[in-house]
Amino acid sequence: MNDQQPAILANSLTKRFGDFTAVEDVNFEVRRGEIFGFLGPNGSGKTTTIRMMLGLMKPTSGEVNVLGMDVNGNATRIRPRIGYMSQRFSLYNDLTVLQNLNFYGAAYGLKNQELQENIRDALVMAGLEGRENAKTKDLSGGWRQRLALSAAILHRPEVVFLDEPTAGVDPVSRRAFWDLLYELVSTSLRLPPFSEKMGGEKEGGGAGVTVFVTTHYMDEAEHCHRLAFIQRGKIIAYGSPAEIKSGMMRGQVLEIAPSDAVAAVRVLRAAQESGSLPIEEVELYGSLVHVVAPDMKRQQRAIENTLRQAGIRAEHAGIIEPSLEDVFISAMKA
Ligand SMILES: Nc1ncnc2c1ncn2[C@@H]1O[C@H](COP(=O)(O)OP(=O)(O)OP(=O)(O)O)[C@@H](O)[C@H]1O
Ligand SMILES: [Mg+2]
Incomplete structure (x- = not known):
């Protein structure tokens, strides 16, 4: 051996x-x-x-x-x-x-x-x-x-x-x-x-x-x-x-601390389904929301606007390194 x-x-x-x-x-x-x-x-x-x-x-x-x-x-x-x-x-x-x-x-x-x-x-x-x-x-x-x-x-x-x-x-x-x-x-x-x-x-x-x-x-x-x-x-x-x-993520992850996380998930999923926001995933992590989109740098502003229009404040929004949990959830849905 x-x-x-x-x-x-x-x-x-x-x-x-x-x-x-x-x-x-x-x-x-x-x-x-x-x-x-x-x-x-x-x-x-x-x-x-x-x-x-x-x-x-x-x-x-x-x-x-x-x-x-x-x-x-x-x-x-x-x-x-x-x-x-x-x-x-x-x-x-x-x-x-x-x-x-x-x-x-x-x-x-x-x-x-x-x-x-x-x-x-x-x-x-x-x-x-x-x-x-x-x-x-x-x-x-x-x-x-x-x-x-x-x-x-x-x-x-x-x-x-x-x-x-x-x-x-x-x-x-x-x-x-x-x-x-x-x-x-x-x-x-x-x-x-x-x-x-x-x-x-x-x-x-x-x-x-x-x-x-x-x-x-x-x-x-x-x-x-x-x-x-x-x-x-x-x-x-x-x-x-x-x-x-690096190999599996279909985009970047935006982490948001919204004033109402559950409502934020609902609003963003609705926007995803209607096609008004080109995003891949929306997941709740306690009081934080993770959003995945292929071109997050361009989408971040639109995501924040969508939340604001629904009366939700999006504090501390920033692009983060995905956790493996993000990656797996993304892969399991693929
Ligand atoms: N001897 C067996 N006969 C028939 N089906 C089996 C047998 N052993 C396991 N299975 C089935 O094969 C699948 C995989 O089982 P396994 O025990 O390997 O899963 P696991 O990942 O270890 O799950 P857990 O996290 O619950 O331990 C399950 O659907 C299980 O019901
Ligand atoms: Mg087992």
Whole structure:
């Protein structure tokens, strides 16, 4: 394995359930050492794709290669080199933090000193030192997620698959979880490559852990090094956040803080439908309105006038860098 070889390569991956296509012709590459996000709404095919990458489910067609191996034929060989935190991750709630880590470590075949060392590292990484004896059920959702992540990487996998690790967690804990992921892929927490640990030839050249993470929170897209956005089984955006923004946006975004945001959206959508304003999108973001138009520099004045004529003051209107959320909404409507 060399550094150039991708951690994961999905080639025309397709999964059908009867005549329903859950994943359709999905292609992507995950580079070693990156945090790759797999974003999509509920039921878009994220978990199905992960299951195929783990060798838990056979693709209907196409193939997936993880760490240089075709998963289809090598699921058991690849297993020790990957970690998996499933969507409804399964910690034992009646066990303590330490008992859970011991359980998972033993399940991965860790023993004695290595098990103890890895557990100690895991506790430090998750910030759970001093809570070893807390019952898992008494931890908050955010802490349980950190514990589940530590359990999934106890055996020092090279690639870790996290299926919606932040679902249902408050924004502060979500942020903390992402910080933990950055630590995981950063050199400060670089874990020895599997082959080195096993006394084999040193491979990989020391890239950090590779993280494949799914989420339905669009704001988390900005945290990924690169990402794919999947909708109804198909990838509709792929690349780094900057690449996706520059490649996909059908115009520029005007951000307005109107005196009445809901009324502003109604007025602008009506103007869009009647054809009096050549704009592409109007979206409400709390008290702000985002308008997308192909030639915003020329449209801004007309948009402001339209609002003014409807008795709405358009304060702080300015062209902004689109967020990925803007881009996805724009792409999903295309
Ligand atoms: N074993 C199965 N048999 C039939 N349909 C399935 C099966 N597994 C998944 N599906 C369907 O395939 C689609 C994709 O499901 P999947 O679980 O991959 O989505 P997801 O993106 O992970 O969604 P969520 O965000 O809800 O977890 C859904 O419509 C789902 O109902
Ligand atoms: Mg899922």
